[in-house]
Amino acid sequence: MNTTPQEYLLPGGAISINALPKIALHDHLDGGLRPSTIIELADSIGFELPATDAASLGAWFADRANSGSLVEYLKTFDITTAVMQTHEGLVRVARDFIEDLAADGVIYGEIRWAPEQHLGRGLSLDQVVEAVQEGVDAGIESVAQNGSRIKIGQLLTAMRHADRGLEIAELAVRHRNNGVVGFDIAGAELGFPARNQRAAFDYLAQEFLPVTVHAGEADGLDSIRGALFDGRALRLGHGVRIAEDVTIQREDDASTFVTLGPIAQWVRDREITLELSPSSNLQTGAIAAWGDDLLDHPFDLLYQLGFRVTVNTDNRLMSNTTLTKELALLSDAFSYDVDDLEVFQLNAAAAAFLPLDDREELTDAIIAGFANA
Template sequence: MSSAVALTPSIVARAPKALLHDHLDGGLRPQTIVDLAAESGYDGLPTTDAVELGQWFLDSADSGSLVRYLETFSHTVAVMQTREQLVRVARECALDLAADGVVYAESRFAPEQHLAGGLSLEHVVEAVLEGFAQGQQEAAAAGTPIRVVTLLTAMRHAARSREIAELAVRYRDQGVGGFDIAGAEAGFPPTRHLDAFEYLRRENAHFTIHAGEAFGLPSIWEAIQWCGADRLGHGVRIVDDIETGADGIPVLGRLAAYVRDMRIPLEMAPSSNLQTGAAESIAAHPITLLKNLRFRVTINTDNRLMSGTSMTREMQLLVDEAGWTIEDLRWATINAMKSAFLPFDERLEIIEHVVKPGYAALGARA
């Protein structure tokens, strides 16, 4: 298949995908939310019609404000407070991603937000891991195998990051791949959690940091140079350190050059960035400029429910509106696998025996 050949949704749907940035509480099925709310007695939903509810999440998140975007999670978190609820949500997450052609996924969630039903942090983590194990087993049986790893997230406005970091280390041989901090960036710099990051580094543990989405270059600089992040969650504002020279050639500032030189992965989510005001359009999204400059960009969903999206949709949008080719999609997928919080040999196995053959079957050039 030539790069000039139009990539149809059916072709993109068949492409193997690797997903590094997907929130468990941002990807529930609308019907599952309705079911779990009814079972638990939660009466805060704006509607109990699953179709209308799905549209409500999309409309509410499509405000241009990160703060309002984050408010939609109160409803999903409310129905993720028991072991049974967490198992179901995690199982369905694995199945939904597998059905979308995702062969490797990292799903993140904040254990501290799931304690209202009396669960301990350990019970929360174990329930989610059980759900992912069930989903992976069912997906393999259905002929759509997927590897799911989870990341434990600490909320940047709270004070439990060291505790969550220790939890991530405790469960890292049982399916937890790393650590993350999330939540509103403004007023809550990553250096507030320096103790957690220093602990993780001493333990040789992986971590990513939400940075450079709603807040700019200082957030990215702190995440990398003070905290030592392995990856950047979003990182879209790194373009603030790239100017257009007199000859029209992009000129990188020292921070942008460092990010590119060090191959620091950028977990980019185009549709989500449009909703939170971090980008104006898919066509103008910085991911394409950064791809052309050979930053290590990856394509992600962020929150599938709130953005009404999937990996297939994110890829198709880049194809249709930003001119991406099958080779571009392949390159970004390999970037993601190179950057995964997996042992090197396991990453290589998926790249060489799943991703490359999958794209070769679609006609992508080696």
């Protein structure tokens, strides 16, 4: 198992955020490697790294990712994907990933990753999915042996700039009984609209496989519109720039009026989930229109207006974070208490790409876990 996570307490020190049950909906497999594992895997394939000890390598990732640009942020994945090109590497990374989620109190996680980026050493698309699922199963078993339980689903991702969307969609449907619960598109958002993958989305709709789409991160309302219209997205990956469709008017008498544009109205009223990732949104410049500090993040505005907000890590390695840490940062910034954190987890349970009965079990587990906090 990984090292013991840092403990975070809610104000007053009576409640450990670490101990609260959590759900992770937006967590990239190739963004959650342990630095120590990267070093071991790189050594086994002769791949040169920018640092050769775990602490220095972790710091390198965090520094490079803190660029204010999604494009620059994504370049760090050249290293992580390089060590995820073999069966052994994929199994190892997936197992570590599940163990680390469980150590952070996650009881259900959806891990997203792009199979097309892991074919460099001869594996097929089906083989890489099977390898990741083997690692997931091993991680679940390891967690069980340590007295805990965790449930995991795979989200298969197609890269926006490539032309393999339909192929990956078909792959996802082929493996829906082998751990895959949904589909995603990711990568450079600006200039690669969801409509480019329309054939994939049409196929998935016919097969009734749920979809989340990265949108409203490096591009604005048009990207979100495309995710909803072309992608039939049930969730928005990040979606933070939906706040561009929210108008706040302050009158001289200190009254405040908030008006939602048509896209924001639709997203709120249909409870389309926002997979918000606070630290990552700062690093990639997704909230640059509002500021460069967590206090400037539209998270609280969207929460107060009734959007279905969830809290996510995006890439734990690049952001040097955990789900517990993200919740602690938000609590410090916006004075959230345990009831607010429970709402975020209940939102995630409701949005999970699981059958209704399983989502209700997650809801019950969240309620029970918070009641015992």
